Amino acid sequence: MPELPEVETIAANLRQGGDLPALPGHTIQRAELLWERTLAVPSPAEFSERIAGQTIRDIRRRGKFLLFDLDRHTLMIHLRMSGDLWVEPESAPVAPHHRLLLHLDGDLRLAFNDARKFGRAWLVEEPGIVLDSLGPEPLEEGFTAEILYQRLHAVKRQLKPLLLDQSFLAGLGNIYADEALHQARLHPLALSNELTPEQSARLWESIRLVLQEGIRRNGASIDWVYRGGNYQHFFKVYQRTGFPCYNCGTSIERLVVGQRGTHICPHCQPLK
DNA sequence: CACGAGACCTGTTCGC
């Protein structure tokens, strides 16, 4: 489900509240782990013991990770493919696919719902243990076009798998990688170190544009997993196989790159 | 180093 814009939207909703109360200021009274493997570290017993009594101070995002700043630890959650976070009253029935419950004060519950069980939670004192391997934040000021050009030329990789590599750049997933490459008129199999400065600058601009647009639309809602955003109505290539390119009318094609479904306009995004 | 295949999981959609 969630790439940078979806995680950003979820973090903002939890932090600021919306239909339900904002979480900062609420105290975790008890944790309830319903699927063991959802917890990466520490052990279930240590997790329960350490997290109880801590107050949620702030909620942030880094890459696709949600970060809950607690009094003494950071709770980190990665939603992977099908994860979502629900704030609900304690009286609500435990929905199918709830994997981890945090019982809060004020009759509230934070539930980690994750049909496919790929999602993970970490409770750590030092977030760097998990986050240090991430590449730059694409929307931060420090991520300049020059830095992208340098990083592209530091390796020789196919563009699409490289954009999905979180140590290269943090936050892009399959949707936004396809959309950014199309916007930049670059083929997903093009080699990173062969991009001209102009092509690299276009990619930099396109990455930021599609992510900002995704955030502006509160993310993309597809299938049964994530609800709330409407960026799916603005895709130019993703899941548009067989439909005409908005630029040139050519039929959008689906190929597989790095085992991921990949969508391109063969006319706008030639390989050579 | 770079890439592909397989694994981890469940649910939905597609094709016969």
Added chain:
DNA sequence: TGCGAACAGGTCTCGT
């Protein structure tokens, strides 16, 4: 209608 295959927003590990 039924049933298996293919596919899904992610990432890790292994073999070449």
